[in-house]
Amino acid sequence: MVERHTFLIEAQPLADVVLRVLAPFAVQGAQILAMEAAESGSRTSIRIDAARIDAETAGHLVERLRAMPAVVIVGLVWRAAAAA
Numbered sequence: 001m002v003e004r005h006t007f008l009i010e011a012q013p014l015a016d017v018v019l020r021v022l023a024p025f026a027v028q029g030a031q032i033l034a035m036e037a038a039e040s041g042s043r044t045s046i047r048i049d050a051a052r053i054d055a056e057t058a059g060h061l062v063e064r065l066r067a068m069p070a071v072v073i074v075g076l077v078w079r080a081a082a083a084a
Contacts, residue, residue: 004033005058008075009046009065013039017070021046024064028057043072 011017018037025032025048034049053061058076065074 003051003054004079005050005053006077006079007046007048007050007058007061007065008073008077009048009071010073011044011046011068012070012072013042013044014070017044018046020068020070021048021065024061025050028053028061030057030061 009021011021014020018035022032022035029052030050031052032048033051034047036047038045050058055078058078062074062076065071
């Protein structure tokens with residue numbers, strides 16, 4: 001089984017907010033399986049599906065994201081998925 005984590009992020013609609021949010025995932029060596037971003041009104045909604053990280057690292061990423069000035073809200077969902 002492969003553990004997958006889905007990060008749900010609401011951020012200020014800055015031109016580089018997606019790049020800022022992705023940076024900690026690269027530092028932690030996460031594999032980005034899917035990413036979606038949409039801007040509506042005064043927020044950018046970002047959904048990131050990641051693998052190759054354990055629960056502790058996922059929690060660390062949530063804390064790093066929450067500490068970013070541009071980030072308003074962070075949520076985390078994890079699930080086990082059958083290996084491909």
